[in-house]
Amino acid sequence: MERVYRHRPHEDVLAILLGASCAALGLALYHHAHILIGSTAGIALLVTYVTGWNFGPVFFFVNLPFYWLAWRRIGHHFTLKTFGAVALLSWISWMLPGWMEIGAVEPLFAALAGGSLIGLGVLFLFRHRGSLGGFNILAVYLQDRYGWPAGKVQMGLDGLIMLAAFFVLPVTNVLYSIVGTVVLGAILTINHRPGLYTGVSQS
Known part of the structure; x- marks a missing residue:
């Protein structure tokens, strides 16, 4: 009988720290390049671009x-x-401008590197039964309930955010945003399929 490995509490904490930190760095690149991501992070970025409020x-x-x-x-x-990861990412994003200064960033690089960092951050959290909230919650729920791949669900919902982006950002920025969304979705689709990973968190 195959042994199911259960994550220990300190491993879950480390995953939340790593996941939130990776995602925060990726989102900092996105924000600096004025491009977009899906899910609630995309909604928050849209609000930030329109109002100037802190992300x-x-x-x-x-x-x-x-x-x-x-x-x-x-x-x-x-x-x-998930609450812990979202709170930590929000705090890191709030503090990050005081910790480092980002120079010129090409939008394509921001889309590729930022999308990869965010994808890795979300992957850390998914594998430890957490998420970055919003559409991530829906994606994990639908995968657990119906077996729908979380990456594909995420990509579909993100498409709706991209449509809204055309009313806020230049077309070229939206296209770069789509590139980043595809990168993020591909990372999740390849690495987070039902049955591929058997780690289970301890209750």
């Missing part, structure tokens, strides 16, 4: 309505980990 607090508050679904449909362990 971190906006991202935190945009995610609040999704915790009810996570608690009811996926479980309190997932919800608490």
